[in-house]
Amino acid sequence: MRPSSTTFLLLLLLLHSAAAVDVPTPSPPSSSTSSTLDPKQVRALQSLYIPTTHDPCTQPSFHNAATCDTGTPFRHLLSLRLTNCSDDLSLSTTALSSLSTLTSLTFLDCHVPIVHFPTSLSTNLRSLTSINSLQRLTGVFLSRFGNLTDLNISGDNIKASGIRIITSNMKSLTTITLSNANLSGLIPKHWNPKLTHMDFSGNRLSGTIPTSLTLLESLKFLNLSSNQLNGEISTSFGDLISLQNLSLSSNSLSGSIPGSISTLSRLVHLDLSSNQLNGTVLRSISEMKGLKYLNLEKNNFHGVMPFNLSFINKLDVFKINGNDNLCYNHSSISKKLKLGIAACDKHGLPILPPPAADEPSSSADDMSSGDYDDDGGNDKKKSGGDHGPNKVVLGVAIGLSAVVFLIIFLVILSKCGGRCCCC
Ligand SMILES: *[C@@H]1O[C@H](CO)[C@@H](O)[C@H](O)[C@H]1NC(C)=O
Ligand SMILES: *[C@@H]1O[C@H](CO)[C@@H](O)[C@H](O)[C@H]1NC(C)=O
Ligand SMILES: *[C@@H]1O[C@H](CO)[C@@H](O)[C@H](O)[C@H]1NC(C)=O
Ligand SMILES: *[C@@H]1O[C@H](CO)[C@@H](O)[C@H](O)[C@H]1NC(C)=O
Ligand SMILES: *[C@@H]1O[C@H](CO)[C@@H](O)[C@H](O)[C@H]1NC(C)=O
Ligand SMILES: *[C@@H]1O[C@H](CO)[C@@H](O)[C@H](O)[C@H]1NC(C)=O
Ligand SMILES: *[C@@H]1O[C@H](CO)[C@@H](O)[C@H](O)[C@H]1NC(C)=O
Ligand SMILES: *[C@@H]1O[C@H](CO)[C@@H](O)[C@H](O)[C@H]1NC(C)=O
Ligand SMILES: *[C@@H]1O[C@H](CO)[C@@H](O)[C@H](O)[C@H]1NC(C)=O
Numbered sequence: 001m002r003p004s005s006t007t008f009l010l011l012l013l014l015l016h017s018a019a020a021v022d023v024p025t026p027s028p029p030s031s032s033t034s035s036t037l038d039p040k041q042v043r044a045l046q047s048l049y050i051p052t053t054h055d056p057c058t059q060p061s062f063h064n065a066a067t068c069d070t071g072t073p074f075r076h077l078l079s080l081r082l083t084n085c086s087d088d089l090s091l092s093t094t095a096l097s098s099l100s101t102l103t104s105l106t107f108l109d110c111h112v113p114i115v116h117f118p119t120s121l122s123t124n125l126r127s128l129t130s131i132n133s134l135q136r137l138t139g140v141f142l143s144r145f146g147n148l149t150d151l152n153i154s155g156d157n158i159k160a161s162g163i164r165i166i167t168s169n170m171k172s173l174t175t176i177t178l179s180n181a182n183l184s185g186l187i188p189k190h191w192n193p194k195l196t197h198m199d200f201s202g203n204r205l206s207g208t209i210p211t212s213l214t215l216l217e218s219l220k221f222l223n224l225s226s227n228q229l230n231g232e233i234s235t236s237f238g239d240l241i242s243l244q245n246l247s248l249s250s251n252s253l254s255g256s257i258p259g260s261i262s263t264l265s266r267l268v269h270l271d272l273s274s275n276q277l278n279g280t281v282l283r284s285i286s287e288m289k290g291l292k293y294l295n296l297e298k299n300n301f302h303g304v305m306p307f308n309l310s311f312i313n314k315l316d317v318f319k320i321n322g323n324d325n326l327c328y329n330h331s332s333i334s335k336k337l338k339l340g341i342a343a344c345d346k347h348g349l350p351i352l353p354p355p356a357a358d359e360p361s362s363s364a365d366d367m368s369s370g371d372y373d374d375d376g377g378n379d380k381k382k383s384g385g386d387h388g389p390n391k392v393v394l395g396v397a398i399g400l401s402a403v404v405f406l407i408i409f410l411v412i413l414s415k416c417g418g419r420c421c422c423c
Contacts, residue, residue, distance in 0.1 A: 038074035044098035049086045069101070079104035079127075091115045100124055107133035114141055123147055130156050137181075139165035146170060152177045163200065164188040178203070179223075187224070191216060199223040201247070206230070209248070214239045225249040225271065232256075233277075238263045247271040249295065257282050269293040273319065276300055281326065286311040297340070298322035304329055304348045305341065312337070325350065 042052050050056065050064045057068035057075050063083045068075040080102055082089075093116050100120035104127040113135045122144045130137070132155040139160025145151070146169040154177055160166055162185025163178060175197035183203040189212045191198075198213075201223045208231030209224065220242050229251040238260025240246075246264075249271045256279030257272065268290050277299040283306035285294065294315055302325035309332070312318050320326065321340020327350040330343040342350035 035070075035072045035075050037068060038076055040098045041077055041101075044095040047092060047095045048082065049089050050082070076101040078102065079106075081106040081108065082110045083108040085110035085112060087111075093118060096121050103127065105129070107131070109133065111135060117141075117144065119144075126150065128152070130154075132156065142166045143169055148173060150175045153181055154179045155181075157182045161185055162188075163205075167191075186210075187213070187229075194218050196242070197221040200227065201225045203227050208232075209234065209253075211236055216240065218242050220244045220266075223247045224251065227251050229253060233258055233261075233272075235260050237261055240264065241266075243267055245269040248275065250274040252276060254278065256280075257285075259284060261285070262288055264288070265290070267291060271295040272299070274298040278302070280304075281306055281320075283307075291315065293317045295319040296323070300324075301326045303327075304344050305333070305339070309333060327351070 036055055037052075037057050045052050045056060045066075051061070054061075056064070056066040057077075065079075065081040066077055067079045068077055077099060078101065080099070085107075089110070089112050091112055091114070096115070097118045097120065100118060101124070102121060103124060105125060106127075106129040108129075108131050110133040112133065114137060123146065125145050126148060127150040128145055128148055129150075129152040131152070134153075134156050137153070137156050137158045139158060139162075142151070142153075142158065142160075143166055148170050149172050151167075151170070151173060152175070158166070158178065158181045160183060163183060164185070166178070167173065167176065167188060168190075171192060173192050174194050176195070177197070177199040179199050180202035183200070183205060185205065186207040187200065187205055187210055189210045191213070193216065195216050196218050197220060198216075199221065202225070205224070205227040206229065209229055211234045213219075213222075214234060214236040217239070219240055221244060222240070223245070225247040226249070229248070230253065232255030233248065233253060235258040237258055241264070243264050244266050246267060246269065250273070253272070253275040254277065257277060259282060261267075261270070262282060262284035265288070267288055270285075270291065270293065273295040274297070277296075278301065280303040281296060281301050285291070286307050292315060295317065297319040299322070301320075301323040305320060305326055305328045307318075312333075319340075323341055327342045327344035327348070328337075328339055333339070335343070342352045345351050
């Protein structure tokens with residue numbers, strides 16, 4: 001006990017001295033090695049209502065984080081993040097000209113109409129993010145940021161005839177998010193082969209998924225959900241060897257799931273829900289070792305659901321309801337799973353119409369395993385399905401024996417009377 005408390009004390013002392021070393025540092029301007037922010041940029045920040053009482057390079061605030069280079073005689077801004085801006089904020093081209101050293105610019109919940117971005121800034125930027133922020137965005141405006149590697153726009157309407165207008169000059173993009181932006185038109189065919197992340201969810205994109213997307217060997221994340229895409233899922237999807245998360249949900253995709261999908265060895269998240277996919281559900285999906293999320297609900301799959309309990313239990317999320325012609329083998333899958341599909345008859349056809357449409361879909365936590373619960377039209381109903389009465393009997397038994405015990409105890413006590421029984 002003594003050594004551990006000594007260790008604890010030592011630890012405290014160490015922590016304390018570490019804190020003590022940290023304390024005397026917040027006087028950066030006095031230090032000869034670090035210079036202050038360029039006064040021109042200080043004025044630009046002030047015009048954006050960013051408080052500059054503290055040097056933003058050394059004391060970034062949570063709402064308006066900045067990073068700076070280590071230049072002399074003045075430092076310059078490299079990145080700037082504006083969060084929850086004042087309603088009075090308006091961008092000005094003059095202020096933005098002073099900020100053209102920025103390579104990364106982020107607006108979060110910062111509702112502000114766009115202005116002309118000087119060329120010096122638009123060619124310098126590598127990363128542009130606007131989440132529920134920039135207003136009156138257009139394709140032409142965005143197309144001028146030709147050196148971007150990361151473009152991330154979500155929740156802001158973009159007026160453009162299609163995505164191609166925006167991205168055709170962006171040869172270095174490695175991540176692109178244009179989601180909930182009211183974009184229509186087709187998905188462009190040509191992309192930087194190094195693209196790792198593509199999210200066009202929540203738009204009005206139409207047409208088919210270009211087969212050329214499957215050339216993107218570095219693509220880890222693809223989300224095209226909630227659009228109006230049609231056609232089939234190309235068999236060459238199996239070429240997306242880096243893919244980890246794939247969502248094509250809520251479109252009008254048809255045909256069957258290509259078998260090559262199950263060769264995507266890094267896939268953890270597969271969401272094909274709310275389409276018009278048909279055919280049988282691929283058994284080989286259950287051979288995907290890393291899969292954690294599988295959503296196939298609301299399609300037109302038919303036949304016997306091919307997954308066993310050990311696979312389903314391994315998943316964090318499994319949804320398959322809303323496939324009227326699909327059924328599960330009730331001699332191997334418990335009814336308690338509440339899959340939202342009917343049990344199969346001996347021909348592999350659904351016995352009953354599937355349970356209520358809004359049946360809660362199952363998640364791994366509410367699954368009991370290995371329960372043979374024959375039901376649904378099958379006459380060989382197993383007995384003792386309901387364990388309620390057994391519990392009541394047990395409770396009564398325990399109660400009774402307690403009473404008996406008490407009586408015996410009282411009798412012994414009274415018999416002993418004044419004598420000392422224990423001696
Ligand atoms: C922005 O402000 C709103 C309301 O004042 C607050 O609820 C929200 O948490 C803020 N967001 C951030 C990222 O600070
Ligand atoms: C990218 O930046 C270079 C200078 O770093 C510039 O010459 C070029 O015009 C920029 N490209 C685009 C498309 O803006
Ligand atoms: C886009 O920006 C949001 C908000 O900063 C962030 O959570 C998200 O990860 C970004 N997406 C990408 C692909 O960087
Ligand atoms: C989306 O864009 C269309 C025109 O393409 C327009 O009519 C519609 O109002 C826009 N929707 C929203 C919510 O802005
Ligand atoms: C795809 O985008 C939708 C809508 O933005 C979102 O709800 C869903 O979680 C995303 N899927 C993945 C795999 O990130
Ligand atoms: C699946 O749908 C496609 C087109 O939507 C159709 O041609 C095909 O016959 C369907 N297959 C089955 C097994 O229903
Ligand atoms: C990918 O999917 C996994 C599993 O559903 C999830 O935990 C993770 O957040 C997803 N990644 C992204 C970038 O959405
Ligand atoms: C369940 O299915 C997986 C994949 O198809 C298989 O590897 C495993 O042996 C099966 N387990 C049982 C208990 O049948
Ligand atoms: C259901 O499973 C049992 C044993 O696991 C098997 O004998 C039977 O053929 C299966 N029924 C169907 C319709 O696949």
